Every structure is written in structure tokens, then in C-alpha cells.
Amino acid sequence: MQPEDSRYDRGLGRMRAIFGPKIESALQGLAATSPDLVRCLVEFPFGDVYSRPGLDLKTREMLTVAALTVLGYPQAELKDHIRGALNVGCTPDEISEIILQMAVYAGFPAALEAVKSATSVFGEKQ
Amino acid sequence: MQPEDSRYDRGLGRMRAIFGPKIESALQGLAATSPDLVRCLVEFPFGDVYSRPGLDLKTREMLTVAALTVLGYPQAELKDHIRGALNVGCTPDEISEIILQMAVYAGFPAALEAVKSATSVFGEKQ
Amino acid sequence: MQPEDSRYDRGLGRMRAIFGPKIESALQGLAATSPDLVRCLVEFPFGDVYSRPGLDLKTREMLTVAALTVLGYPQAELKDHIRGALNVGCTPDEISEIILQMAVYAGFPAALEAVKSATSVFGEKQ
Amino acid sequence: MQPEDSRYDRGLGRMRAIFGPKIESALQGLAATSPDLVRCLVEFPFGDVYSRPGLDLKTREMLTVAALTVLGYPQAELKDHIRGALNVGCTPDEISEIILQMAVYAGFPAALEAVKSATSVFGEKQ
Amino acid sequence: MQPEDSRYDRGLGRMRAIFGPKIESALQGLAATSPDLVRCLVEFPFGDVYSRPGLDLKTREMLTVAALTVLGYPQAELKDHIRGALNVGCTPDEISEIILQMAVYAGFPAALEAVKSATSVFGEKQ
Amino acid sequence: MQPEDSRYDRGLGRMRAIFGPKIESALQGLAATSPDLVRCLVEFPFGDVYSRPGLDLKTREMLTVAALTVLGYPQAELKDHIRGALNVGCTPDEISEIILQMAVYAGFPAALEAVKSATSVFGEKQ
Numbered sequence: 047m048q049p050e051d052s053r054y055d056r057g058l059g060r061m062r063a064i065f066g067p068k069i070e071s072a073l074q075g076l077a078a079t080s081p082d083l084v085r086c087l088v089e090f091p092f093g094d095v096y097s098r099p100g101l102d103l104k105t106r107e108m109l110t111v112a113a114l115t116v117l118g119y120p121q122a123e124l125k126d127h128i129r130g131a132l133n134v135g136c137t138p139d140e141i142s143e144i145i146l147q148m149a150v151y152a153g154f155p156a157a158l159e160a161v162k163s164a165t166s167v168f169g170e171k172q
Numbered sequence: 173m174q175p176e177d178s179r180y181d182r183g184l185g186r187m188r189a190i191f192g193p194k195i196e197s198a199l200q201g202l203a204a205t206s207p208d209l210v211r212c213l214v215e216f217p218f219g220d221v222y223s224r225p226g227l228d229l230k231t232r233e234m235l236t237v238a239a240l241t242v243l244g245y246p247q248a249e250l251k252d253h254i255r256g257a258l259n260v261g262c263t264p265d266e267i268s269e270i271i272l273q274m275a276v277y278a279g280f281p282a283a284l285e286a287v288k289s290a291t292s293v294f295g296e297k298q
Numbered sequence: 299m300q301p302e303d304s305r306y307d308r309g310l311g312r313m314r315a316i317f318g319p320k321i322e323s324a325l326q327g328l329a330a331t332s333p334d335l336v337r338c339l340v341e342f343p344f345g346d347v348y349s350r351p352g353l354d355l356k357t358r359e360m361l362t363v364a365a366l367t368v369l370g371y372p373q374a375e376l377k378d379h380i381r382g383a384l385n386v387g388c389t390p391d392e393i394s395e396i397i398l399q400m401a402v403y404a405g406f407p408a409a410l411e412a413v414k415s416a417t418s419v420f421g422e423k424q
Numbered sequence: 425m426q427p428e429d430s431r432y433d434r435g436l437g438r439m440r441a442i443f444g445p446k447i448e449s450a451l452q453g454l455a456a457t458s459p460d461l462v463r464c465l466v467e468f469p470f471g472d473v474y475s476r477p478g479l480d481l482k483t484r485e486m487l488t489v490a491a492l493t494v495l496g497y498p499q500a501e502l503k504d505h506i507r508g509a510l511n512v513g514c515t516p517d518e519i520s521e522i523i524l525q526m527a528v529y530a531g532f533p534a535a536l537e538a539v540k541s542a543t544s545v546f547g548e549k550q
Numbered sequence: 551m552q553p554e555d556s557r558y559d560r561g562l563g564r565m566r567a568i569f570g571p572k573i574e575s576a577l578q579g580l581a582a583t584s585p586d587l588v589r590c591l592v593e594f595p596f597g598d599v600y601s602r603p604g605l606d607l608k609t610r611e612m613l614t615v616a617a618l619t620v621l622g623y624p625q626a627e628l629k630d631h632i633r634g635a636l637n638v639g640c641t642p643d644e645i646s647e648i649i650l651q652m653a654v655y656a657g658f659p660a661a662l663e664a665v666k667s668a669t670s671v672f673g674e675k676q
Numbered sequence: 677m678q679p680e681d682s683r684y685d686r687g688l689g690r691m692r693a694i695f696g697p698k699i700e701s702a703l704q705g706l707a708a709t710s711p712d713l714v715r716c717l718v719e720f721p722f723g724d725v726y727s728r729p730g731l732d733l734k735t736r737e738m739l740t741v742a743a744l745t746v747l748g749y750p751q752a753e754l755k756d757h758i759r760g761a762l763n764v765g766c767t768p769d770e771i772s773e774i775i776l777q778m779a780v781y782a783g784f785p786a787a788l789e790a791v792k793s794a795t796s797v798f799g800e801k802q
Contacts, residue, residue: 120281155624246659
């Protein structure tokens, strides 16, 4: 039996580890419209799933970069997770390699949209 | 037997009820490139489908907000239908609730993109 | 602060209300491969989201039928939720009307796949 | 001004030209669940769109085979339109070529699913 | 047996025929982040697929406009291929007709997004 | 400069390493309809992409399992790659963990379809 507050706290801790301390003000912005979506976002993906021991954080971020490249439309979320992937130990070359592989599974438009997002994020890092 | 003009007129009436009187200038803008797409848009979705008695207009707009949240890429259309949903009696809380539920079926990136569109529309309303 | 067990129990209660008592053996089947996915499924969509007061259960099931029709590939889940929608008060005509409306937003192939699933479920009911 | 009955008749004529005379019993099967979806299907895609002069029928069927390959999930509709494409003058080689091109835009899984459907339809033809 | 350089050269020639001579600087921009994705893009879609004899270049571009309209999210790629389609002999009316037909298969949001991209490209041409 | 035959041979070697020796008869089946799609499949995804040094084979298969779970419709390809992932060193628990994570990004229907495919593959292995 696990109290809700620990899910939220654990999720927020995981989000800070991936996205850095700025994540809290980003969440506050979203919470103005939908505080419950923010709570669910912190608790379920990060408090429940990303906190599980079965895969390390770098592998999880690589899988998420692949998933968002395949979906294609959520480029804002893809940029956040490319930043996150770099924060937890991925290299830019590994991210480019994931995007290239997704050209096979979701087509070249998906890869081209993603590489533009990656370029924009890699530019911030320099 | 029903003449075509009545489909167009009925559809345009339904669009005015949902989107307000500005819809006609928006349609004129689209018609410059593709008058036939505009005619089909007025006649089929609004003249044929939205004019049917089986579901009330508020329910239809809620279903459409769900559908566009799931699709993810058509944020411009989603904003139009969030405005439309508010016009026909949805509350902002109901719209946020629909978007949250879609996180279950289409994932959090879909919900996050939609909540950003909702935030932008709710801001216009204030 | 809310203990985890209450999320699970609340979610299972909600699933029973929608899908009927057979849901527990269906969940046991899935749990043989992935007990944690089953736990998350009970807790997050049903314990957290479907238990919220903002939308009644019939409206939630109508939105989910719309969402699954748009996604197109999850016909097994669509059949489950068409059964669920009937259980919580939708009529077959309302379900057919939702599917028809989705032809506008996701195209006719989505609607045709969904109407075949609906036909199969309506047949069980007779 | 064009009466509704002519839309239906024109659409049914177009469907017969593409799918052959068996289409009417297929439509009757669907109409048992959703007569209005069948009416909309005959009138809008085939009565309105496919009856327009801007593209010949063979080109339209090639575009539809491309679209259904990209969507991926509607393999039943894809098989129907591969049959339709053959009926209006496409060769099996042209269909295979369309599917191969779609590997570029929607990825290899889309192309592999489509080529299995094409194989099944080409087998019927021999 | 065919050396790799001829795939690249053949692909680049095909891209110049479709997109015009500016394509080379566009590719150089992408290559700064992911030179290997650029190489694969030139070699596989254009060197291998678009260079095949089974479909003429105008038909290929029409199919690609259909595919990108269906996918919905890659509007930048859609604009490039609308320009390409015009370059290899499509008329604006044919492109509008393809987009209208895709409303049937992928829904009106897909068609509306595409017609906005087409409007923007047709405006450049005047 | 690299001759084409080496791309094919290298790709086939990679496919054997992932899918086992039965892959050659599977490819022969597909080649009866579309020999060129088979050639492209061997050469581009496996000869070009999967043969690159930037990611190890186990990581590539994990990314592909994620991608196919997100796409949802290609369950046959997903089963092949779950088998492939097991062959190159993934455990069933890691595959279940990937699928659970994809519930966050593509929704629960995607995860439920994938876990049914995984259950079927894990059953073969016992």
C-alpha cells in the first residue's frame, strides 16, 4: 500500500532527473489550465512507469525518442525528451541513430521532422 | 429527395450555430484555393452528419474534441472545435476532462498538445 | 493522500460497472504475461480517470468509442467498449451515430472497420 | 441544384464500375447495422468525390491504394480497393510499385502489411 | 552489382528533377546534424525507389501528396512535394483534387491541413 | 564505394542474426509478389541501417519493439521483432517493460494489443 503523495513526489523527482529543475515552472504553466492532467502526468508516467527498475533511465529515454519520432506530431514533447535523453547520458550521435532507424519503421517524413527538432536541441547545447 | 442547395444551407446554418458568424469569411478564404472542398465540408459533415437528430450538438462537439485530440496533428481544427464546444454549452472543465481521458487512449503527448490548444482558446474567452 | 489499494479497488469497481463481472477473468489472462500492465490499467484509466466526477459514465464510454474508432487498429478494445457503452446506457443507434460522425474526422475506412465491430457486438446482444 | 437521389444513383454507379456488381449485396450487409453510414458512403465518396472529372478512375484508385497502405489498419478496405484498382486498369506491377513507394513515406511495416493483402488479392485473380 | 556512388548520384539527380537545384543546399543543412540520414534519403527513396521505371514521376508525386496528406503531421514535407508535383507536371487543380479525395480516406482535418499548405505553395507560384 | 551485392549479403546476414535461418523462406514467400520490396527490405533496413555501428543489436530491437507498439496495426511485424529481440538478448521482462512504457506515449490500446502479441510469442518459447 502506497500513499498518493509518494507517487507524486517520486514522479517529480524522476522528472527533475530527466528534464532538470526548470520542469517545475513548466508544470505550473500547464496546471493553470488542467491541474489534474499535470497530477496524472507526474504520477503515472514518471511516478509509476519511469520509476520502475526494469529498464535504466537512458534506455527509457531512447525508447521515448523512438516513440515520439514515430508519432510525428508531438515535436514539442520530442524536443523535451531529446533534451532529457542528453541529460541522462545519450550522445547526439545515438539520438541521430535512433531517428535514422525510425525512417525504416515510420517513414522518412517522421525522421525528417525529428531531425529538425534534434538540430534545434543540439544547437542549444553548444 | 432533397435538393443540393438545402444541404449547403442546412450545413452553413449548423456551422454558424457552432462556430459563430465569422465562419463565412473563414470559408471564403479556403474557397479561394479549393471551392469544392469547402462545398463538401459544408454539405457532408455539417449538412448531412451534424444535422442528424441522433445526438445533440453539445455531445457531437465533445466527440469531435476527443477525435481531434487523438489525431494529434490538427491543432488548428482542434482549437476551432474547442471554441465550438464552448459555444454550444460545454464548460472549460468538461473540455479539460475529455482531454485528460484521451491520455488513456492516445497517450500523454496527445493530451499535452491538446491542453496547450485549450489553454490558448480559454485565454481568448476571458 | 490516498493509498494505492484504494486506487486498484476503485478502478476494478469501475471496470465491473462498465464491462460486467467477466472482466476479472480477462484481467487474470493478461496478468499472466504482464501483471504490472494490468495493475496500471486498473489503477490509472479506471481508478484515476474514469472515477472522476467531471463526466458521467455514459459520456465517457461514448468518447472512448469515438477515440477507438479514430485509432482504427484496436478493434478488440473497440468491441469491449461498445459492449461497455451498451451496459452503461448507450443505445445501438447512438453508437452507430458516433461511428458515422467519425467518418468525418478519421475517414470512411475508420468508420467501416468500426461498424463491422459494432455489428458483431450488436449480434451478441440479440 | 441536384436532388439527393441522383447523388445516390451516381455513387452506386461509380461503385459498380470499381467494385463490380457484388457491391450491392456487400452494402446490404452493412446497411443492416447502419443504413445511414451506407447512404453516406455511397453519396459522399462515390456520388460526390469519385464522380468528379478532375482525375480519371485509375488514378483515383491508385491514390486510394496509397492512402490505405499508409493508414495500415484497414486491410479489408485495402483489399477491396486493390480489386477495384485491377478492375479499372491497374496492373499488379503498378500496385506493387505503389506499395513499395509507400515504404518510403509510411515505413516498411505499412508496405509489408499491404503486400500481404496484395498477394491475397492477386491470388484470387489467377 | 551497382556501386554505392551511383545510387547517390542517381538519387540526387532525381531530387534535382523534382525539387529543383535548391535541394542541394537544403540537404547540406540537414547533413550538419545527420549526414547519414541525408545519405539514406538520397539513396533509398530517390536513388532506389523514384528511379524505378514502373511509375512515371508525375504519378509518383501525386501518390506522395496523397500519402503526406493522410499522415497529416509532415506539412513541411507536404509543401516540398506539392512544389515537386507542380515541377513535374501536376496542375494546382489536380493537387486540390487529390486533397479532396483524401478527405474520404483520412477525414476532413487531414484535407484542411493540406489545403492550407497547398494555398501557401500556390501563392509562391503566382 | 560499395557494391550492391554486399548490401544485400550484409542485410541478409543481419536478418539471420535477428530472425534465425527461417527468414530466407519467409522472404521467398514475399518475393513471389514483390521481389523488389524484398530486395529493398534486405538492403535498406538491414543492409544499411541495422549494420551501422552506432547502436548494438539488442538496443535496436528494443527500439523497434517500441516503434511497432506505437504504430499498433503491424502486429505480425511486432511478433517477428519480439522473437528477434529475444534472439539477440532481450528478456521477456524487458519486452513487457517496453510495452508498459508505450502505454504512456501511445495509450493503453496500443499496449494491450502489444501484450497480446507478446503473450503469443512468449508461449512459443516455453
